[in-house]
Amino acid sequence: MRIDILTLFPQMFQSPFSCGIFQRAIDRKLVEVNLHNIRDYTHDTHHTVDDYAYGGGAGMVLKPEPIFEAVESIKSDIKEGAGGLPIILLTPQGRLFSQQMAQELSRCKHLILICGRYEGVDERVCEQLVTDEISIGDYVLGGGELAAMVVVDAVVRLLPGVLGSEASPLDDSHSSGLLEYPQYTRPPEFRGWSVPEVLLSGNHAQIAKWRREQVILRTLERRPELLDKADLCAEERQLVDRLKNHLPRELNSSHSPTPG
Numbered sequence: 001m002r003i004d005i006l007t008l009f010p011q012m013f014q015s016p017f018s019c020g021i022f023q024r025a026i027d028r029k030l031v032e033v034n035l036h037n038i039r040d041y042t043h044d045t046h047h048t049v050d051d052y053a054y055g056g057g058a059g060m061v062l063k064p065e066p067i068f069e070a071v072e073s074i075k076s077d078i079k080e081g082a083g084g085l086p087i088i089l090l091t092p093q094g095r096l097f098s099q100q101m102a103q104e105l106s107r108c109k110h111l112i113l114i115c116g117r118y119e120g121v122d123e124r125v126c127e128q129l130v131t132d133e134i135s136i137g138d139y140v141l142g143g144g145e146l147a148a149m150v151v152v153d154a155v156v157r158l159l160p161g162v163l164g165s166e167a168s169p170l171d172d173s174h175s176s177g178l179l180e181y182p183q184y185t186r187p188p189e190f191r192g193w194s195v196p197e198v199l200l201s202g203n204h205a206q207i208a209k210w211r212r213e214q215v216i217l218r219t220l221e222r223r224p225e226l227l228d229k230a231d232l233c234a235e236e237r238q239l240v241d242r243l244k245n246h247l248p249r250e251l252n253s254s255h256s257p258t259p260g
């Protein structure tokens with residue numbers, strides 16, 4: 001996969017892309033990341049990338065010309081046609097990023113990411129150039145750079161060959177639409193806290209059953225809205241209903257204790 005990132009701060013990307021699985025993916029040529037400084041696509045002596053907003057108001061708006069020119073220069077550099085090349089603007093106005101979107105993007109050969117900055121980006125960029133606008137959550141960051149790193153991380157780890165063979169992205173939290181079961185390693189007892197008995201039993205059927213119950217219980221406690229969309233069998237739906245009916249106080253009190 002090739003990823004081109006347009007930003008005013010390319011140096012922000014240096015350390016995340018030079019560590020761990022990311023560096024390995026780059027070394028193995030599973031992914032190629034090209035950083036482009038939007039300022040390099042200006043033509044005036046001051047290298048102006050932003051300007052005042054028409055209609056007034058505080059804050060500067062990123063100008064359209066350098067962003068269009070940067071994207072057009074990247075496009076002219078590649079063989080494939082315009083179709084199927086996502087051009088993504090990272091902005092709090094975008095669609096909320098999800099594991100499903102990461103999976104979809106991981107199937108693309110090439111991505112272009114544009115990091116918004118300042119108070120916004122000229123709307124003609126959104127309307128005429130970008131194919132998707134993505135936000136990573138309901139909070140405001142100083143710019144799209146950290147959001148682009150989040151998207152790139154989530155996508156790259158899904159590329160074939162990036163993770164070790166034993167770790168499968170299919171086991172991830174959220175790829176099933178549910179949270180993960182709790183994990184333990186040695187020692188079996190630490191400061192008086194024991195690993196659940198069943199995990200030491202060697203009974204694989206019991207372990208699988210316990211883990212599945214933990215997945216459902218944990219999702220019900222922490223992210224109940226995920227269960228509505230999750231892929232559960234009839235028996236598991238019944239378990240959810242039983243837990244909901246029989247443990248409402250415990251479930252509520254574990255995260256929002258009620259006084260008295």
Ligand code: 6GU
Binds near residue numbers: 089134136142144148
């Ligand atoms: Cl993509 N950009 C900015 N500036 N803030 C955000 C965001 C993106 N996603 C959540 N907050």
